[in-house]
Amino acid sequence: MIKIDNLVVSYGGIEALKDISLEVPSGKIVTLVGANGAGKSTTLKSIVGLVKPKSGSISYEGTDLTKLSTEKMVEKGIALVPEGRRVFADLTVLENLKIGAYSRKDRKEISEDLENVYSLFPRLKERSWQLAGTLSGGEQQMLAIGRALMSRPKLIMMDEPSLGLAPIIVKELFGIIKKINEEGTTVLLIEQNANAALKIADIGYIMETGKITLKGSGADLLNNDEVKKAYLGESVK
CATH class of the missing domain: 3.40.50.300 (P-loop containing nucleotide triphosphate hydrolases)
Structure with missing residues (x-):
């Protein structure tokens, strides 16, 4: 590859x-x-x-x-999860995840992938409306990985x-x-x-x-x- x-x-x-x-x-x-x-x-x-x-x-x-x-x-x-997470601190968990799918158009597929990310990281689903900057370091890392996965x-x-x-x-x-x-x-x-x-x-x-x-x-x-x-x-x- x-x-x-x-x-x-x-x-x-x-x-x-x-x-x-x-x-x-x-x-x-x-x-x-x-x-x-x-x-x-x-x-x-x-x-x-x-x-x-x-x-x-x-x-x-x-x-x-x-x-x-x-x-x-x-x-x-190709997707990258950068060092230091680099989540958008002033946006919610859900908004960060949607940014990962910015180049995609199929809303149904995006919704399916969002549920897949939530199944991998249940804590992100519980905190979907929480500002990313208020998450713990581990949760921010999960969010950074989830955001990358949203580009399929x-x-x-x-x-x-x-x-x-x-x-x-x-x-x-x-x-x-x-x-x-x-x-x-x-x-x-x-x-x-x-x-x-x-x-x-x-x-x-x-x-x-x-x-x-x-x-x-x-x-x-x-x-x-x-x-x-x-x-x-x-x-x-």
Whole structure:
């Protein structure tokens, strides 16, 4: 679905991404894990066109993503859940969700998708008339994901969805992300929380200082001694 080949990104002469390559196959959960500053968000910004690569290619179903506008990306079935949620604080939960469907015309389908979002996140239905800015951090993250789903994406990309959330909320949220994937949506997950991300990932990439250093199934990487020591806080004998 997404294919990145030999991507290089530079900021002021310093290479933030150093010849990275990765793939996001259709129907899978793929996670890109690394510490803060590893280059994860730069990778995502390159995919959505916020950063221009120095060299390399980024394609989505054979289309050069670097030449598509945000509107065209939405039309092609790509949705983004940005870091920090970025909900519209002065609008209600329902109004935020409807904004996610702004490019769509079929009112019946929109209503059906709204009910689907509410079934995934019952708390959003209970708070549909509440201002988004008054929700808890976890509820705002649920709203950001729900808003993205309202565009009926084939691919949803999430940037640090666990950021600032309590462990119990992270567990609940990642269970829902798994369910979203099981219902047919491909997921690209950018995360510092390696344990939570790799537990649900089909494929994982470990990133350090702008390079992909490890690749494997989520289960294999969870059992990898290097990953255990560097990202899971486990001692390795």
